[in-house]
Amino acid sequence: MRLIKKFENGIQTVKVYYDYIWQEYRARLYINGKLQADADAFDTDKESILGTAQTMVNWNQNPILN
Numbered sequence: 001m002r003l004i005k006k007f008e009n010g011i012q013t014v015k016v017y018y019d020y021i022w023q024e025y026r027a028r029l030y031i032n033g034k035l036q037a038d039a040d041a042f043d044t045d046k047e048s049i050l051g052t053a054q055t056m057v058n059w060n061q062n063p064i065l066n
Contacts, residue, residue, distance in 0.1 A: 001026065005050060007057040014053040018046075025049035029056055 001017035004025065008014075013030040027049055029039040041056070043049040 004046070005053070007053050009057050012057050012059075014057045016049055016053050027053040027056060 001019045004016045004018050006013060006015050011032060013033075015028050015030070017026045017028065018024075019026055024042050024044050025046055027041040027043075029036040039056070041049065041052050043052065
């Protein structure tokens with residue numbers, strides 16, 4: 001897999017990869033540097049997965065959810 005983009009907010013990091021074998025994008029969530037594999041998101045559309053990754057990294061910054 002090749003790293004496409006990384007989103008960070010301090011505690012959370014989401015890395016977006018492209019998998020040539022499956023021909024899809026994968027967003028992987030890390031909290032304090034530890035992979036949260038159950039939170040992986042997959043999509044064949046690059047813009048869609050980038051939006052998903054941005055939402056994942058901003059999730060706990062939303063005051064409505066806290």
